[in-house]
Amino acid sequence: MLEEEYQPRRTLPRKLRPAPTEKPPLEVPFEFSIRDAVETDLPYVREIYNHYVANTVVTFDEDAMTLKEWRQKFTWTRKFDYPFLVAESPAGTILGFAYVSAWKQKAAYRRTVENSIYLGPAATGKGLGKALLKELIDRSKQAGIKEMLAVIADQGADASIRLHEGFGFKEVGRLGRVGFKFGHWLGTVLLQKSLK
Template identity: 60%
Template sequence: MLEEEYDRDKRKLPRHLRRQPAPEPAFAFEIRPVETRDIPDIREIYNYYVTNSVVTFDEKKWTLAQWREKIEKLQKLGLPFIVAQSPSGQILGYALVQPMSSKSAYRYSVENSIYLGQAATGKGLGKALLVALIEACEQAGIREMVAVISDKGAEASVALHEKLGFVEVGRMGRVGFKFGRWLGTIYLQKSLKRAGRRRLFGR
């Protein structure tokens, strides 16, 4: 029997007798604190956005050394930095907070960032990471979270933050210039519950 005839015969079979396509494996991940071994995957995820989007205003790729220094600094300050890891050990995305300012009066307020690998978008991972980051910040005694989001190409991020209780508190226009065009920023803020009284920022 020719292959074409076989395919034609298959289409004549009742639906319940036809071979069903194998189901796609479930999208699984574990969220945990960042570790040094995660740095290469984190760098790859972030550098994709540096070179291909305006969701970050960085124009130069980050090095392993820069990420190592950043992780060490945030750990010293007691600020959350979490990753989502696949069952195979690949880092699918990450979320962190960093000081809004070096001035000490800002010590209970932070700016958050979330980045996903391209294969992990559109599957609910961003929401899971942001929920976990909010909870970690509450446990750390942080009182205010602020997201500074590009006003171009980051509509999904704005919608996610608003869905989880962030409120737009302001905008700045034409403060960034990347890929030959001017960009603005949107500021969203969320007040956190009192879940801890840890001393932040080494103070």
Template identity: 50%
Template sequence: MLPEEYDKRRSLPRHLRPVRAEPEFSFVIRPATVRDIAAVRAIHAHYVLNSSVTLEDRPKTLLEWRRTFDGLERLRLPFLVAESGTKTVLGYALAEPWKPRSAYRTIVEHSIFLAPASTGRGLGKALLVALVDAATDAGCKEMIAVIADEKAEASVALHERLGFRETGRMGKVGFKFDRWLGTITMTRRLKKRRR
């Protein structure tokens, strides 16, 4: 028997090979509620403690998250969660005032974080699109993304695909995990959609 004949016989024909179906990844994006705060805190804390995608070095407490939630609700700014069919929070997106001065009241900075098992499946894009729409509906005029510059290629590319443009870089502005990190600032003008 020739080696190539042996290799052919060693593997099963395609129609007899077992098929491993991936579980379906589905989600619904909805406004966050008070009940979501613990899950949001856990997702964010994972990145604070294990990565440099956020320059925060201490996870927010539940009380701090509650204040964030209440503040955004009072200002009528969007705070969204993505939820699985089993009611598990898979990620969140929010738009906070960029600066406290009233002159900046229509400028927001966004934050989007996904549960680690939910990355790479299009959820980040879906949350960002929903957040842009919600911020536009809330009367916001400009959205800012401040992205830590280490391993930021995928985030920068996603923002570019969704109409953000780079407007600035700052080097060595954050110190985390014994190294200096910079930021990339990207902005997008928000325009009311025609209905």
């Protein structure tokens, strides 16, 4: 045996020992791509949306939307060449969606739309809403849309208002006590952006 094997192991007192080097936890990047929605995405779109119906006041819907209703909405947006987008993870999971719909059904309103953006709960706060809104605005311009509106609940949707204001939407009106959900009266904030 070697001589050094017989010597007692010497250690520094605890307070003089160097701190163990801790590796920071690996941060998995939040990756996604944005593409046109297809009909097979609609069950996932419905699932994301119905989460907001059941748990929030950001939509005034009180009943979960059916797949049939989403198919009708999707067909309607396609009829007018309005953008309907989904964001998906590299694994193919739908993380969120965004689309525009006619502001009013009368023909004179055909170049004015209302936008809608919904993210899966695990995808919030990561920049996805911003990316979807940017793409939605770009695609709407390409489709010849001139005005985009956002109708946002006046409670529980501060992040959505800030998001839209960051893209140049301006508040153009408020309606008070026009919705009643979860035992509370709710109003709406109307924001508008010209896409010229």
